[in-house]
Amino acid sequence: MDREDIKEAAVSAIQYVLDGDHSSAMRIVRDLLDTGDPRAVYGACGAWAGSGEVALEATDGKRAAGDWTLFDIHPSGLAGTAEETFGLRFVTAYCNADWPTTAALFNAASSAGGKQFQRSVVAVLAVGAELNARVTR
Template sequence: MDHTAASNLIFDALAHAVAGNSEKAADALSDLGQNSDNSQMYGVCCAIAGAGEHVLRRIYGDQAPTDGTGMFVLEGLEPGAVVDPPELFALRFLTAYANNDPDTCMALFSAALQSDGDQYVDSVCALLAHVAGLCRLALKR
């Protein structure tokens, strides 16, 4: 799949997810997964996380929320309660991407890729869902 086609599908997946059309979002994401190699799917995750970072910066301005380190820190709705590996992947990947930490992004992606069963697919879907949720939050502001 060429870069333009992949970019269009990523945009479609995110737009459908933001609009609440999970079936069309899943179709676009499935098309990406079926026509992309592992390296390209890493790029897909980075593109989705890049959209998430953009939204975070729009919500919070140019200054990232700080925990004393000047870095983004994300938690689930119930702090400390996230135990689902795909949810953890999504939060950690988005945070690492927003904090410009490509080594952690690659390590998280590699771990998801090598996981059992559908965990890899679920992880990419969770990343899309989290970023779509941030987009919906930004649209309400």
């Protein structure tokens, strides 16, 4: 997949989630994971986190890199599962332009592999979609 394909897939997945069509969003996630190309999956995660950042700025105002916290992303600052925590931490790091942390988090999740990696990727999509949903409320 090239960058435009990844971007198109990522945007479509967010829109499907916002429209309540979770099965179509999951089909896109599975297709990304099935490419076996970690750059494609990381690119999609970055697109979902980036769309969340734009949504945060629309609802909370622009901030300097490093000023976003987990509490800005999620009211409790915590999540229920390791994968949900990964999603929150990845999006927070992305919003703070902390590229070494986004890469380290992604590499750790990718190394875990299997269902844990899949659920981690879905968690980033879920956080990005939730932040976008705030704008439409």
